[in-house]
Amino acid sequence: MRMVDLLRLAAGNLRENPLRTALCALSVAVGAGALLLIAAIGLFGQTQLQAALRTIGVSGLTVYLDGHGSGNPLSAELADTLAQAVSGIDTVMPIKAKTGSVRAGHASENAVFLGADERLGEVMQLEVLAGSLLSARQADSAQPVAVIGDELALALYGRVNITGRTILLHLDGRDQYFTVCGVVRAQTSALGGALSSFAPHLVYLPYSCLATPQQNADQVFVQCSAQSDLDTVSGQIQKYLTERGKVDGTVRVQNMTGMVDTAGRMASLCVLLFLAVGAVTLIVALIGVLCSMLAAAHEKTAEIGILLAIGAQPRDVRRLFLLQSALLCTAGAVCGLALSGGLLYAAASLVPDWRIAAALLVLSVCCGAAAGLLPAVRAARLDPIDAMRN
Amino acid sequence: MRNRARAVLFTTAALLSAMLAWAWQNRPPAAESVQTAAATVQDIYNSVTFSGTVEAADATALCPQTNAVVAAVHTAVGETVEQGEVLCTLAPAADGGAAQAVQAAWESLQETQGQTVTADDDAVLRAPVSGTVLSLPEIGETVAAGLPCLRIADLGRLRVRAQAPELYAGSLESGQRANVTASAAGETVYGARLDRVSPVAVRAVSLTGQSGEATVEALLSLSGDTGGLRPGYSATVKVFTDFHPDAVVVPHEAVCQRGEQEYVFCVQDGIAVQCAVTTGYMLETVTEIVDGVSAGAAVILSPPDTLTDGTPVEVTA
Numbered sequence: 001m002r003m004v005d006l007l008r009l010a011a012g013n014l015r016e017n018p019l020r021t022a023l024c025a026l027s028v029a030v031g032a033g034a035l036l037l038i039a040a041i042g043l044f045g046q047t048q049l050q051a052a053l054r055t056i057g058v059s060g061l062t063v064y065l066d067g068h069g070s071g072n073p074l075s076a077e078l079a080d081t082l083a084q085a086v087s088g089i090d091t092v093m094p095i096k097a098k099t100g101s102v103r104a105g106h107a108s109e110n111a112v113f114l115g116a117d118e119r120l121g122e123v124m125q126l127e128v129l130a131g132s133l134l135s136a137r138q139a140d141s142a143q144p145v146a147v148i149g150d151e152l153a154l155a156l157y158g159r160v161n162i163t164g165r166t167i168l169l170h171l172d173g174r175d176q177y178f179t180v181c182g183v184v185r186a187q188t189s190a191l192g193g194a195l196s197s198f199a200p201h202l203v204y205l206p207y208s209c210l211a212t213p214q215q216n217a218d219q220v221f222v223q224c225s226a227q228s229d230l231d232t233v234s235g236q237i238q239k240y241l242t243e244r245g246k247v248d249g250t251v252r253v254q255n256m257t258g259m260v261d262t263a264g265r266m267a268s269l270c271v272l273l274f275l276a277v278g279a280v281t282l283i284v285a286l287i288g289v290l291c292s293m294l295a296a297a298h299e300k301t302a303e304i305g306i307l308l309a310i311g312a313q314p315r316d317v318r319r320l321f322l323l324q325s326a327l328l329c330t331a332g333a334v335c336g337l338a339l340s341g342g343l344l345y346a347a348a349s350l351v352p353d354w355r356i357a358a359a360l361l362v363l364s365v366c367c368g369a370a371a372g373l374l375p376a377v378r379a380a381r382l383d384p385i386d387a388m389r390n
Numbered sequence: 391m392r393n394r395a396r397a398v399l400f401t402t403a404a405l406l407s408a409m410l411a412w413a414w415q416n417r418p419p420a421a422e423s424v425q426t427a428a429a430t431v432q433d434i435y436n437s438v439t440f441s442g443t444v445e446a447a448d449a450t451a452l453c454p455q456t457n458a459v460v461a462a463v464h465t466a467v468g469e470t471v472e473q474g475e476v477l478c479t480l481a482p483a484a485d486g487g488a489a490q491a492v493q494a495a496w497e498s499l500q501e502t503q504g505q506t507v508t509a510d511d512d513a514v515l516r517a518p519v520s521g522t523v524l525s526l527p528e529i530g531e532t533v534a535a536g537l538p539c540l541r542i543a544d545l546g547r548l549r550v551r552a553q554a555p556e557l558y559a560g561s562l563e564s565g566q567r568a569n570v571t572a573s574a575a576g577e578t579v580y581g582a583r584l585d586r587v588s589p590v591a592v593r594a595v596s597l598t599g600q601s602g603e604a605t606v607e608a609l610l611s612l613s614g615d616t617g618g619l620r621p622g623y624s625a626t627v628k629v630f631t632d633f634h635p636d637a638v639v640v641p642h643e644a645v646c647q648r649g650e651q652e653y654v655f656c657v658q659d660g661i662a663v664q665c666a667v668t669t670g671y672m673l674e675t676v677t678e679i680v681d682g683v684s685a686g687a688a689v690i691l692s693p694p695d696t697l698t699d700g701t702p703v704e705v706t707a
Contacts, residue, residue, distance in 0.1 A: 105672025130647075157672075158642035164650040174603045175557045 001316040010324040013296060021328060024285075024292045028332025031282030032364045033340035038278040039360070040344055040352035042271035049267050060123060060257055061222040061230060063237055065249035073216035076207060078245050082220070085244070086236045088228030093119040094217035096210040100171040102148075102203060104156035111152065111201040113171060115210035120147070123221040131163035131182035134206055138181065142208035146178040149186030152201040169203070171210075178205070216248075230255050282364070285332070286371040293325050293375040304379050305387025314380035321376035322369050329368025333361050421704040422697060426657055426688045429640045434671055434678055436632035438561060440608075442552025444572065444623040446543030447611065450505045450519045455512040456535045457483040460527045467526055471517040477540060478515040483532055506538055517542055524621065548616045550582060552627045553605035561631040562587045568610050568629040575618035582610040584629055632671075639676035644689040645669060654683050655690040657703055662690060664699035 014021045065074050072078065076094040083092045096115035101108055117139035120126065126133065129150055138145050146167065150160045157165060162180050169176050187202060211217065224233050234253040241251045297304075304317055337357050344350040458480035465477050507518045524541040533539040550570055554562055568582040588607040595602070610627060612619070619625075644654050645667070656663045667682030683689065690703065697703075 105677075106674040107672075157645075159646055161647040161649075163647070175555060177557070 001312055001319075006316065006320050006323055007327075009320055010327055013300065013320075013324050014328060017296070020292055020295070024289050024328050025332035025335065027285035027288045028282075028329050028364060028368065029336030029339065031278075031285035031336070032333040032360050033336030034281045035275065035278040035360050036337050036340040036352060036357060037344065038274045039271075039356050040340075040350060042274050043353070043356075044350060046264075046267045046271055050264055060224055061234060061237070062254045062256055063220040063222060063241070064218065064252055064254075065216075065247060066252045067249045071246045071248035073214070074220065074241070074245075074247050074249075074251075075215060076211070076213040076217055078241070078247070079217060079220040081245075082222065082237060082240065085240050086233060088224050088233045088236075089222055090225050091119050091122040091223040093117060093123045093221045094207065095219045095221060096207060096215075097218045098171060098210055099200070100169060102152065102156065102201065103168040103170070104165070107156045109152060109155050109201055111169075111203045113169070113203050113205050113210060115207035116147075116204045117207050120204060123223045126187075127185040129183045129185055130161040131180065133182050133184075134204065139206040139208065142206050144176060144178045144209070145181040145206065147182040147184060147204040148180055149201055149203075150183055151186040152203070153180070153183050155201075169205075230258060282367065286329075286367050289325055289328060289368055290371040290374065292328075293321060293372045294378075296324070297321060297375040297379040300379070301382065301387050304382050305384045305389075308382070308384035309388060317382075318376040318380040321379055322372050325372025325375075326365050326369045329364045329371075330361070333364035333368075337361060419702060421660070421702040422662075422694070423706045424655075424657070424662070424690045424693070424697075424703045426690055426705050427641050427644065429638050429644075429679065429683050429685055429687045429689055430676075431636050431685045432639055432676075434632075434634040434637045434639075434673065435630050436561075436634075436671055437628045437630045438554070438558040439626060439628045440552055440554045440558065442550045442570075442608070442610070442625045442627050444548055444570075444612075444619050444621055444625050445551055446524070446545055446621045447547035447549040448505070448519070448521070449524065449541055449543035449621075450507060450521070451538030451541045452477075452515055452518055453506060453508045453536050453538050454480060454515065454533045455509050458512065458533055459483045460529050460531050460533060460539075463526055463529055465523055465526065467523050469523050471520065471523055471542065473517055473520045475517045476514050477517055477523070478527065480513055480515065480533070508536070515540065519544070521545070543621065545621070548612050548619055548621065549585070550610045550612065550625050550627055552608045552610065552625070554587075554608050554629075556591050556604040556606060558631075559587065559591065559606040562606070562608060562629060563631075566629050566631060568627055570610065570612060570625050570627055572619060572623045572625045574620075574623050578618050580616060580619065581613045582627070583613065585609045585611050634670070634678065637670065638679045638683060638685050639673065640679055640683065640689045641675060641691060642672070642677050643691040644693075645677050646693050654679065655693045655697060656683065657688040657690060657705060660702055660704070662693075662697055662699065662701045662703045 063074070063079075074094075079092050079094040083089045093116060098113045098115075100111060100113055102111045103109075116134060118134055118136040121128075121133045131147075133147055134145065137143070146169070148162075148167070153160050153162045156162070156167060160183055162183060165180050166177050167180060169178050222233070222237065224230060234255065237253055238251045241247050307317060308314070337360060341352055341357065344352055459482070460478050461481040462479040463477070464479070465471055465475070471477065509515050519542055521542040521544045524543050527533055527539045531539075562584060564584055564586060566584040568584055570580040570582045571578070572580075586609040591604040591606045593602065593604040608627070608629075610629075640654060646653050646655070652667050652669055654665050654667050656665055665682045668680040670678035670680045672678070688705070690697070
């Protein structure tokens with residue numbers, strides 16, 4: 001039989017019982033639509049999470065001291081020797097943190113001041129929106145310059161670009177004027193609207209404005225080379241600081257890159273989990289298709305017998321029912337995907353990736369064909385005489 | 391014939407399409423919707439605020455002629471005395487009163503500065519001026535020669551001794567007006583005038599060795615009714631350091647920055663005009679424009695980064 005005739009017959013069979021056809025197509029639509037919703041929302045969330053983690057900007061290793069003992073401070077001088085002493089380290093930068101407030105005109109905001117130097121851009125992935133980061137000259141000579149976040153700039157001046165403008169810092173009980181040399185994207189924006197309103201603003205100042213090279217640094221940021229193993233480097237850092245540096249307290253090394261990667265993997269796992277739940281919906285729909293096709297094959301026994309008697313081959317009968325279930329699933333999947341796509345766009349202005357939709361359509365059709373395989377095979381094996389007699 | 395007609399039609403269509411495309415490319419830019427506000431005029435006062443202490447403007451301290459012990463006290467703290475009135479009777483001090491002398495010296499260092507006079511008589515202490523007794527020695531207390539042991543002041547004239555942070559010292563000048571408030575006096579605001587600013591800054595060092603902020607001493611004289619104040623009250627001083635009459639101001643959102651230069655976009659005949667400005671003080675909702683924009687100009691609020699000089703704009707409500 002020609003494919004066109006088979007298609008016509010399959011379509012006709014579906015039209016004969018419109019209610020059953022509609023209900024089966026609806027269950028397939030729900031399954032496919034749910035999968036599309038889960039895939040689109042999950043991937044969007046994953047992308048947002050990765051972008052947010054990138055916004056935080058911290059990667060590599062962070063070294064700090066835990067507890068107190070009798071030893072040397074983890075000073076900037078000691079931190080600078082790390083890069084030469086431990087292999088696999090590209091850049092090291094000590095950080096000193098103090099709290100205070102920032103004022104400009106009538107606006108005042110609490111802030112955390114971080115002492116940094118010209119290596120800030122190497123150890124933290126900061127997006128510079130205006131001006132530039134601290135230079136070596138500014139860091140060494142304790143110039144009163146500051147790099148602030150865009151949210152703080154907006155709060156103080158009502159705009160992002162405020163390079164060259166003066167801000168009043170209240171630090172260590174004293175008021176000091178600083179000039180803004182750069183504005184970066186706020187790292188606390190990664191926490192989201194509500195939480196970021198509680199997080200303090202970060203202001204980067206030259207390290208020498210907050211501490212001397214001999215004083216204890218609060219943390220040391222370490223950026224490793226791409227080919228180095230972070231766990232090995234961590235161990236070497238601990239060993240060097242404890243044995244050679246004889247630092248005051250227990251040395252702790254935190255793998256920030258590993259934490260970010262772990263967060264990304266967990267997000268992917270969550271997406272896969274939700275997809276698995278969605279897949280169950282589709283499987284349930286396909287079981288419905290299977291039952292429907294079995295019922296259809298039983299109803300058409302006499303017709304199958306006539307077809308076989310007038311010369312149709314068993315493979316034609318098989319193709320007929322496979323086509324029928326594939327058509328049913330295609331119609332259902334198309335409706336479900338269209339509805340879900342429209343819902344995503346209307347609710348969240350999200351346009352799902354066309355490749356995801358195409359893949360789900362193909363999956364639905366293939367699964368539909370698989371669901372129709374058993375009824376097709378059974379129908380094809382019928383004896384024409386017994387079928388006609390039935 | 392048919393082919394020729396087709397060719398003519400095709401050529402005409404191609405030409406028309408090219409002309410339409412060219413016209414579309416060179417179409418005038420659509421007017422950008424913007425919100426505006428007017429540049430207004432207002433007086434601007436700049437001030438600095440710091441803390442101080444209320445004290446009597448005319449305080450006189452009295453020192454005994456010789457080391458002595460207070461035998462009798464004829465008045466009390468807070469009483470009004472006349473000049474020449476006997477306040478205390480002294481008895482010669484016993485030898486070995488070094489410890490008491492040191493104590494007296496330490497206490498005298500705690501007193502605020504003022505005029506100091508030495509008693510004429512070594513047996514009695516008489517009020518050197520008329521006024522209110524602020525402090526008196528007690529009976530049996532040793533008073534040391536040359537060190538103040540009692541103080542009298544005219545409470546009708548008070549002043550404030552304040553410590554201005556070094557950051558603001560440069561903007562303080564004698565003659566500037568000030569407002570003084572004291573939490574103990576409620577919400578009353580007292581007028582004052584800055585009389586003197588110390589030429590040196592002093593940095594306080596705590597007993598643990600930590601140094602605080604360097605401060606410059608400022609003396610302010612109070613005017614008007616100061617009945618609600620007493621010497622010793624903590625005061626908050628707000629000195630008006632600058633005054634700009636009829637300053638041009640625009641909302642904060644009107645000022646944008648390209649590179650390091652600040653600009654304000656004005657609307658003139660439906661066109662955005664980029665004006666380089668010099669800003670001054672930032673008030674609560676407005677920014678002073680020192681130069682670049684005149685009063686009454688319509689300024690664009692929150693100009694987008696894509697807005698350029700000469701762009702047609704449409705003002706929305």
